[in-house]
Amino acid sequence: MAGVYTAEERVVRDGVLIAFEGEVMTNEEAEARGLVAAVEEEPGRKAKTPKEELAERAGALGIEVPKKATVAEIEALIAERAGGGDAK
Template sequence: METYTSPKRVVRDGHLVAFEGEVMSTDEAVRRGLAIEAVKAPEPQAEDLTVKEIKAKLDAEGIEYPKAAKKEELLALLEADLYDDEEE
């Protein structure tokens, strides 16, 4: 969850909207009119990942792979794991 910190005390129409240093979710800041809704960057596609990044994802999932595996092989393992997660 992304957070927003109010840089100053904000009062509108005599009502306190946020106090200086108040931390809230970005969604709450948007709701209060303190921030505009952020446009999130698209998630990188698996093909855009480096071999090192793919291996790190596989390691995080506990998926074993051959030490000399090529990028295509690693991607296949990663995509197979993502497909398995979607079925659960």
């Protein structure tokens, strides 16, 4: 997997900084940090970010995700739906 990845937002998991907003790294490093899913090498194919993956999962659940929602906000919407709340 060649190329570079730029973190779209600050990513903190369990109180540990995984990436800061705008951080540039190789795709391999981004994959190792769990910032992108592994993809088979295919010219022109871009790995999905966790935000894109969460937005797709939310959409499959019928949750409307605001365009500028953060990963944490999308996770909260999914958790709210899973908990039986009425997500809008």
